[in-house]
Amino acid sequence: MPPDRHTGRVECRAVTKMFGEEWARQVVVDDASFVVEQGQLNVMIGPSGCGKSTLINLIAGYEAPTSGEIRLDGERIEGPGRDRLVVFQETALFPWMTSLENVMFGPEVRGTNRREARQEARRLLEKVGLKGFEDKYPSQLSGGMQRRCELARALINQPKIMLMDEPFRGLDAMTRELMQEYLLRLFEESRHTVLFVTSELEEAIFLADRLLILTAKPTSVKEVLTVDLPRPRDFHVLTSPRYGELKQEALEALYEEAVKAFAKGSKAAYDLVEAFGKRVGGG
């Protein structure tokens, strides 16, 4: 797969998304303008329940913005397509297909040669460390394996951009860290454009080239931080002074939003404020 650093630039211009009828409007995304740079690992962070998933759905094309426009490499996004791949919060592997069939799904529905598709799928499964699990159904795989299988299913389509909506949520801490490192390795190898959504700051800074900090609901982008930690990265980065600085900076921006959301009674925001307090208290 040739690494292509020049596609996958997503540009959102004054995107607004509202739900509900006129008398009960709920503004979820409010006038958000931002850019997802190509060839970089863009991470979006904000308190949970702030509309991150809605933004992903808009970019994926599952929903249309109420106003404003989203462009992928200059082309307006009209609906879902295979140039933007979504890795969901909960696994969206098809339970009735084996992992090999799952990975082959994309090429198959596009009508490519089955034999080639099969070879490519096997190669990718091996690459994500699932050799020998080709004939297993998703229910036979562990959580981490399912996510890796999903990565392979996304990669086989050579998307311009991968949209990852809190993909490591629900994994245990150890698996999660391994998956983060794994994702970093894959990314540093291929330099696919990635938009990664998370609500965990450590994860965000560890992975990101660019960190998009979202405001509380209604969502827009509050601040963009460039994370200039050296690549390739591993867990040693977590103890570097620059990491601490970045974290401090991001926390301050997030704290404001968390307080705002807290005033509206959001449980998630409350958790965030509390976590912030602990960190400050602990030095």
Added chain:
Amino acid sequence: MRAAGAAKWACILWTLVCAGLGFFRFFDTTFPLNPPPGVHGELHIALQAMRAYRFWGAIWLAPAVGLLVVWRMKREVDEDPAVLRTKAERRRPLATRVRKAVLNVHTLRSALGVLAVLVVWQVAEPLGIPIVNRIPPFSEVVVRFFDDRGLFWRDKYWAGWVISLFRIFSGFVLALIIGVPQGLAWGISRTWKAASFPVFEIFRPIPPLAFLPAAIYLMPTAELSIILVIFLGAYFTIVLNTINGVYNVDKSMQRAALSLGAKRGDIFWKVVFPGTLPSIITGATVGMGITWMVLVAAEMIAGRSGIGFLTWESYTAGDIPQVVVGMASMGVGGAICSAIIWRLGNNLTPWRRLF
């Protein structure tokens, strides 16, 4: 590729049309009630049924088997030779597999369970357990089954099996053929559902047996009226389960499929349909149970043959052990049918077997 697809659909259509024609050819004729001398009436009917179906059966089974063979072959060709080899090595010899399937701890447990019930049944009378002791004991029923006037030696008993199974099969398959597509359509299209589902909902609470008088009046033969009632018994359950199954297919699956470049047809055949299959199978299993309940009542009223009819006949003759023989036959028949459906269902949904 296009030609192959057209041929496939032609085969499927042919199969359905022939099966349908054979079906009506058989059931639209009123059987002559006077069998040739020396042949028992019930056996005569069963033989006639089978003969009528043989021609049509052959004509539709051929393409169906052909389709199945092609499908299997395609699957084999698709596999990589290396994978096939390891699979073949893993496969144990037939004798071993059969032994493992029959002589295992599960079979033993099931046998013990059945045995326990039989023992309770047998000792109920000497022990004086209320109500149960009024049932003729197991040994008496067995003796009645095998004695020189016992049902075991009578043609009409075995012909009854054939006829009853045939009715069940016809009604049930009809319910599947009509109910599953209808359920899928209602699950997928809101417009379609809004337009026609209320009608279904009005018919649903009417018990199938309440349709029996109308069915006898409407249908040209008694056979068809029985099959209509059996069909209704299975149909409603199958449709409801199918609709529910469509609703339970995760929305994110469809979104994922869209993102992977799937078109509407792919989403239906590769996402919605397999996602609904477990529910369809549940519906079919429940429907099969209802089918047996309805069959017996329908045969008692409208039929002149079949296991249900024999049971009723024995009751009017005051032969209670024989009534129990009939009941046990229905129980065994229903259990076998359910087991077949479970088995088929498990084979169709291999991903559900794994835990």
